[in-house]
Amino acid sequence: MFDQFLIRKDSLENVTENGRVTGFKFAVRIADYRGCFLSLHNGYYLTVDGVEYPNELQKFQINGKEPRTYEELKTCCWEHWDYDDEGFVYVQKEGGLESGVHHIGIQQSILAQYGYMPWDEEWVLHPPVPGSGQGAGKTETVSFFDIALSEGGNE
Amino acid sequence: MAIKRGVSLYSYQQSQFFKKLDWKAQIREVREGLGTDGIEIINEQLIRHYPFPTEEFLYDWRSYMARYNMQAVTMDVYLDVHQFRDHVMTHREAAEHLKNDIRLAAKMGFQNIRTLVLVPIDVIEAVLPTAEKYNVKIGKEIHAPWPIKPGNFVQPKKGMAAGINFRAVDEIVELRERTGSRYVGLVPDFGIFQHSPxxxxxxxxxxxxxxxxxxxxxxxxxxxxxxxxxxxxxxxxxxxxxxxxxxxxxxxxxKPCCAPEDLIDIIPYIVSIHGKFYNMTEIPGKPGCYEDKCIDYETPVRYLRQHGFDGYINSEFEGQRDQQDMGEEGLVDEVEQVRRHHEMLKRLLG
Incomplete structure (x- = not known):
């Protein structure tokens, strides 16, 4: 669902910390017809220009709070990502992205379910790795975007 | 006694996603565009800061529903068993989740909640006293491919279908008969009468x-x-x-997973109905009249009328997600689709 609209197309920017470019970020929506408890958000399979950026290099920013790792989000059992709201995926990459258009592949992982399923215990012990096919919520496949880096808009 | 028309605001999920229609605009469309009053919602689609909405939101909701003289029919609730991540939600925790949804439904004026078909029957039994206390009925969804009458049903082992409990309807009927409670029932989804993709x-x-x-x-x-x-x-x-x-x-x-006549025996247990559809097209030779070519509405609606069903059929449009991969120009018009569905419902309901 909403696969083509998962990323806001004018949202790709480099991230600067203490005067140095440390990565990039972009805005996403929940690709479902409902929001979710934040604890269910299990990250993104993400490639940019053919380079894969695993969950360990990502953070997720939502609800006006600082960007958080997915390990931190796991404990946010009572905080909700509302359906109407946009979140930001932050990705660590020394120097950020170069000017111009980038080819982004993305699949969202939300462990939303409609009740008990045979794989439940397995998912507690070994949560699905985004992009592996399981736990993809309502994004069936990796979606691809060609998005230009927005420049000059950073703090 | 009559069958009434309503809309699940699920139908407008795409318009909400793109900020074309917020929940207030959706309610106005049901009142002014469709001329009816039944409202069903998805809790996690509509309620901001679920499960802790503000008092302001709750009052605004009740007030807006009152202003347009609407009926809060059914709130659809979920069961995400991985909420706590360090363990699979226990059945008692699942019951607490459901109780909270019932209290929320009551605060918003809903008559019913719809639980998913995969919610275990002992969880539903555990929340019955709460449902009675708050005067909110629990309706378990009958969703394809779950049968009303299992017969020789073979349990699948692959995909989502592996989770099927094909005795789900029998369990609800047994619970109702054993407890004598009027607060547990069923929400059939017209997808059970879908006969082709x-x-x-x-x-x-x-x-x-x-x-x-x-x-x-x-x-x-x-x-x-x-x-x-x-x-x-x-x-x-x-x-x-x-x-x-x-x-x-x-x-x-x-082939459909249920025969239309399967409905007859469960009519007393139905709390509301999902009018599932994917694509309303004009009936050849009947300008202005619409149908969904893959779901039989005519026969089940006839049985519902003949056997005195008294309640709401709430439109549930689900065709949008198959048309979201062709750019913005390719997006379907949800408002038009639901209007066509109500043309059909009005015609069939007489």
Whole structure:
């Protein structure tokens, strides 16, 4: 669902910390017809220009709070990502992205379910790795975007 | 006693996603565009800061519903068993989750909640006292491919269908008879009368399959295979076909999982109905009259009328997700689709 609209197309920017470019970020929506408890958000399979950026290099920013790792989000059992709201995926990459258009592949992982399923215990012990096919919520496949880096808009 | 028309605001999920219609605009469309009053919602679609909405939101909701003279019919609730991540939610925790949804439904003026078909029966029994206290009925959804009457139903082991408890309807009827409670019942979804894949679904799956010819093969050959056998056969004949199991399931649909007459015995237990549809098209030779070519509405509605069903059929449009991969120009008009569905409902309800 909403696969083509998962990323806001004018949202790709480099991230600067203490005067140095440390990565990039972009805005996403929940690709479902409902929001979710934040604890269910299990990250993104993400490639940019053919380079894969695993969950360990990502953070997720939502609800006006600082960007958080997915390990931190796991404990946010009572905080909700509302359906109407946009979140930001932050990705660590020394120097950020170069000017111009980038080819982004993305699949969202939300462990939303409609009740008990045979794989439940397995998912507690070994949560699905985004992009592996399981736990993809309502994004069936990796979606691809060609998005230009927005420049000059950073703090 | 009458069958009434309503809308699940699920139908406007895409308009909400793109900020074209917020919940207030959706309610106005039901009142002014469709001339009716029944409202069903998805809790996690509509309620900001679920499960802790503000007092301001709750009052605003009740006030707006009052202003347009609407009926809060059913709130659809969920069961995400991985909420706590360090363990699978226990049944007692699931019951607490459901109790909270019931209290929330009551605060918003809803008559019913719809629980998912995979909610265990002991969880529903555990929350019955709460349902009675708050005067909110629990309706368990009957959703394809779950049967009303299991007969010789074979339990699938693959895909979502592996989670099927085909005795779900019997369990609800037994619980109701054993406890004598009027607060547990059923929410049949018209998808149980779908007899073939929707044209929008076929087009979608073909656009995304690495081997679209596999889709044609499934459409032609599915009737000759069991559920799990078909998946194996597709893998064997079309290696690397790139079609997820849920889409193989959708393409394999060749007969409804329930017969229209199966409804008759459960009418006393129905709290409300989901009017599922995918694509309303004009009936050839009948300008201004619409149908969904893959779901039988006429026969089940006739039985509902003949046997005195008294309640709401709430439109549940689900065709949008198969048309979201063709850019903004390719998006379907949800408002128009629901208007066509209500043309059909009005005509069939007489």
């Amino acid at each position: 929707s044209d929008v679904a076929i087009a979608y799956v073909k656009r995304h399959a690495k081997k679209p010819e596999a889709v044609d093969w499934i459409l032609e050959n599915a009737p000759a295979y069991g559920h799990d056998e078909l998946i194996d056969a597709v893998d064997e004949k079309f290696p690397d076909h790139g079609i997820p199991i849920n889409n193989i399931d959708r393409m394999a649909l060749h």
